[in-house]
Amino acid sequence: MPINMNALGAETPWAQVTVTQRQIDQLCSCLEDYNPLFLDDEIAATSSAAGIVAPPTFINCFRDFKTTLVLSEAEVDLPLLLHGEQVIEYFAPVRPGQTIWHKIKIVDVGRKKSRTYGELDFFTVLIKLKSENGERLVEATQLFFVRDN
Template sequence: MIDKKWIGAKTDWIPITVTSKQIEQFCQTIDEKNPLYLDKHAAKKAGYEDILLPPTYPILFWQRLKIPWLIGDFTMIQSEQSFSYKQTLIANKRYHCQIDLKKLRTRGKQQFIVHRLSIVDKDKLAATSDTTMVLRYTEE
């Protein structure tokens, strides 16, 4: 089980750049057809410098971060997720990301954890995503 000492812990900051091709693949997966996510000309016409990341795309940033407190023999179930944007995220731009453990509650062989993914653009907070997960531990 995750020890309460991890509350407030943060991962290292990592750089992330999402390519147009990665966004296109994501849009195919979720059957997204909005031209702002797929067509650079449509995005430029709307005032953006490149295509936009769909609002839920940052969940994939988790795959790139090493989260030292998420080790052990458990099943992880996502129960809630929210996104908050200070600015629109766009393709081919370098962002920096970090995850921190905000809350931890234990009930029997389950733990409820809340993480915040922070996305920064040139030292300015661009977006956050709060994710609540349930960890179910196997019997020993």
């Protein structure tokens, strides 16, 4: 089933969440990434980060909003979804205890040729995170392909 090309521009509203050390711990455990900058107060405090920071891929903890947007707007059959690439740009660290706002927008849709799968529909999402006072924290783009049935 092809994706809905009219999904271009669809976006979630800004949503608020408080980052917890537990979320960071769980992500690090799943990734088997035990970097002390993510997990150890004492070591992180003496680093240039001046405290614990979330791992770079922490933005993926907000996947429920992305999934909702993709399902409702792009009309994607999730078993056919392939992750293409991801670019994450950090402007300021994300820390435990911090309240952040995030939103996701579909910024590109179309069809491309793949060496492995032939012609595929694709879409790109832009994920934005900002602090309570509006400071830009993270912007990321993620490209997804959708295989034909």
